[in-house]
Amino acid sequence: MEHHANIVPWQILAAERGVELRFIPVTPGYELDLSTLEQLLDGARLLAFTAVSNVLGTINDVRALVDAAHAAGALALVDAAQAVPHLEIDVAAWDADFVAWTGHKMLGPTGIGGLWARPEILDAMPPFLGGGEMIRDVTTSGFSTNDVPWKFEAGTPPIAEAIGLGAAVDYLRALGLDAVRAHEQALTAYALDALAERFGERLTIYGPSDLDRRGGVISFLFEGIHAHDISQVVDEAGVCVRAGHHCAKPLMRVLGVPATTRASFYVYNDEADVDALVEALVRAEQFFGI
């Protein structure tokens, strides 16, 4: 179910250190298949998983997965890139060891994000970049490191990006993440109904149908029309969707599709946008003559 960002770094590590990687399967209902989790975690050092799938919209039970990891003696890392912008989250309640997210998915700038980790883990970790703010003292015979978080903030920080990200955080806080979630949920319900009503079985949606178990991304396949052709035609109508593998090729293989089209909702969308999408899809259907 993971984004390449939560696969490839581990594959690099596997090549460097001989680490063994195991993957939790996905159920036909587009959820993580936890039936073999205990075996998969046997001997594991780390469980890294996404809180919300960027393709399926699936919202995973973070606390249950973290508890399972801890019970097996493993640390837990949460990829919260799709959760932080869309859900009210409580890092303490998750009880995870690492939580990572990114600025550009939450109305913030590119090139900045956050990594939260338990203080004792951060204290024990060596710096990964040298220079700038990460030092306490340097002599010709060695250096000592600054405290966390500066230990990991070598060089000149992305100052403008940090200020921009702060503004995005303030903005989202002012809206209220619960309100953001309610807005997206209502739009998702509206869109799922509208797509099913208009296109029926000609349009396949990849993601849970239970609105409480899914976020506001709708990945779909239109019978007989390739995802890139769909996106081209709806783009012409002013509707911006993503077509492709969504940086989740292993998941695409599980779904058995080369690519999907994905519509996603955020605070700036409304029902008129969903109507425009449906109309644009009608046009695509006519255009390709199916």
Added chain:
Amino acid sequence: MSDLEDLYREVILDHYRAPRNRGELPVPPAHKVEGFNPLCGDEVVLYLDVDGDTVTDLRTAGQGCSISQASTSMMSAAVKGKSVEEARRLIRAFKSLMSIHETQLEGGDPDGAEAEELQGVRLGDLAALQGVVKFPVRIKCATLGWNTLQQGLDEATQG
């Protein structure tokens, strides 16, 4: 004509809906070659029968967007029965067509290296794919089948 209709000309949609030379050929004697577009997952598989210096038969398989599949279908119709040399000339001409900047499409002939490659080559229906250059991200879709053909001809004539 809207940009969209320029991209999806009727002849392109026709090849997409009813692709020519679809199928497989026994390997050997046919030569099989596969082309992938890793970014979008498009796939073209070609089966080439090359007898001496002639492409006596070819079949296409694979899946992908309308542009990649239509372009491959049009390519198959254009090179079937042609000499390897003619096929190579068509590949060069088609790639030149895809590298002409869109500002040169309206009025005025292409110049420079592109014009040289296009000189004296009859593109026929293939010219309908010219609208693709207005959509730079789709150019790789249009060239996939042709790059695969080039690879296939290289391999088939080497050995």
